[in-house]
Amino acid sequence: MTTTSRSGIDPRTADRPSIIRARGVRKSFPLGRDAEIEVLHGIDVDVHRGEFVAIMGASGSGKSTLLYALSGIDPPTAGTVELDGVDLGGLDQAELEALRLDRVGFVFQQPHLLEGCTLRENALIPALWRGRRARAAAAREVDARLELLGLGGVADQDAATASGGERQRAGLVRALVNAPVLLLADEPTGALDRASSAAVLDHLAELHAQGLTIVLVTHDPAVADRADRTIRVVDGLVAPTDDPAPPDGTAPTTDA
Numbered sequence: 001m002t003t004t005s006r007s008g009i010d011p012r013t014a015d016r017p018s019i020i021r022a023r024g025v026r027k028s029f030p031l032g033r034d035a036e037i038e039v040l041h042g043i044d045v046d047v048h049r050g051e052f053v054a055i056m057g058a059s060g061s062g063k064s065t066l067l068y069a070l071s072g073i074d075p076p077t078a079g080t081v082e083l084d085g086v087d088l089g090g091l092d093q094a095e096l097e098a099l100r101l102d103r104v105g106f107v108f109q110q111p112h113l114l115e116g117c118t119l120r121e122n123a124l125i126p127a128l129w130r131g132r133r134a135r136a137a138a139a140r141e142v143d144a145r146l147e148l149l150g151l152g153g154v155a156d157q158d159a160a161t162a163s164g165g166e167r168q169r170a171g172l173v174r175a176l177v178n179a180p181v182l183l184l185a186d187e188p189t190g191a192l193d194r195a196s197s198a199a200v201l202d203h204l205a206e207l208h209a210q211g212l213t214i215v216l217v218t219h220d221p222a223v224a225d226r227a228d229r230t231i232r233v234v235d236g237l238v239a240p241t242d243d244p245a246p247p248d249g250t251a252p253t254t255d256a
């Protein structure tokens, strides 16, 4: 059977509790003094607790913009986003930051690490901001994860001199330090060689098996194949999804 849906909502799971529920998301940016350009044109997305969703689409189609909108890092100009049942539009900046710090890990396409701090220190920063968790426990976990992702030997290196791939993996460790319920990852393997990419994907698969919900942007079909389903963004809209996988999940991703 072929079902066609003009949204990022999977009809097979539409009645499960959503961790992300976005409706009519639009995003515009100022263009010059009086004009603006709309990049997202009304996107609906549901992501259910425990899902692993890939987002694909051409460069410039709006994937990063969508991820920023879904996380509240750069809110939409129209539409609504509910994160774990909370309407982000109803929160002030401090509440939004507290929610993100507590429940969401974000891997930026460009890692934005603090130079002058080591990779280990960078990975620990969100744990220090949150403060509640014992620093020693967070530090042990960060060290274990840096080791697992092949960064054991460079943990004490200044972020300024680390390679792009090292910085990217440190950005992932930082996103995971507060044990989020949702990980939003923007091309987390984009700068990695095959072995490092496999280490990252294996670790994400392990966390997903433990219940972490993951939304991951990628240009690599092999990476998207690791996800439960794929949402395709085309020119600021979600492409129709054809032939979703059967409920037993035996078929590959539901690429449009």
Ligand SMILES: Nc1ncnc2c1ncn2[C@@H]1O[C@H](COP(=O)(O)OP(=O)(O)OP(=O)(O)O)[C@@H](O)[C@H]1O
Binding pocket: 029, 030, 039, 057, 058, 059, 060, 061, 062, 063, 064, 065, 066, 109
């Ligand atoms: N702050 C901004 N001001 C103006 N235009 C912007 C801004 N941010 C993004 N855009 C534009 O929005 C469009 C979508 O950008 P976005 O970064 O979301 O694309 P993407 O799908 O993530 O691309 P890539 O695969 O290259 O990372 C692009 O045309 C980009 O130039």
Ligand SMILES: [Mg+2]
Binding pocket: 063, 064, 065, 109, 186
């Ligand atoms: Mg991008």
